[in-house]
Amino acid sequence: MKIKIAGIDYSIVEKTSEEMEGRIGLADFNSQLISINKDHTTQTKKIAVYHEIIHILSEAYNLNLTETQVKIGTHALIAFLADNSNFVVEYE
Numbered sequence: 001m002k003i004k005i006a007g008i009d010y011s012i013v014e015k016t017s018e019e020m021e022g023r024i025g026l027a028d029f030n031s032q033l034i035s036i037n038k039d040h041t042t043q044t045k046k047i048a049v050y051h052e053i054i055h056i057l058s059e060a061y062n063l064n065l066t067e068t069q070v071k072i073g074t075h076a077l078i079a080f081l082a083d084n085s086n087f088v089v090e091y092e
Contacts (some may be wrong), residue, residue: 007059012049012091014038016033027039027052046091047056050077 001012010027012034020026020037025048027034035050036045051074060063065073081087 003053005056008060010030010034012036014045024048027059028057029056040074042091047074047078048092050074050081053077064067 002009003083004031010032012086015035015038017037020035024037024044025034025038034049051070054070054073054077058070
């Protein structure tokens with residue numbers, strides 16, 4: 001899957017737990033890649049995608065968000081999406 005964030009195309013790929021080294025998600029700004037641990041539930045993978053999007057936005061706009069701020073932003077985004085069900089990330 002591909003998405004555009006701050007004008008740049010990012011690929012979203014699934015990787016094994018070993019490849020992810022214990023992480024659920026990881027954003028690589030230099031290669032425009034979001035890696036998601038395929039061994040988690042669909043819901044957890046969706047949350048990880050939103051979390052990594054916020055990391056990328058923080059980097060792209062020099063926001064310097066802390067991990068706590070990213071976590072809070074992730075939950076805020078999820079609440080937004082719950083209130084706006086026509087706006088979804090399709091993740092297969």
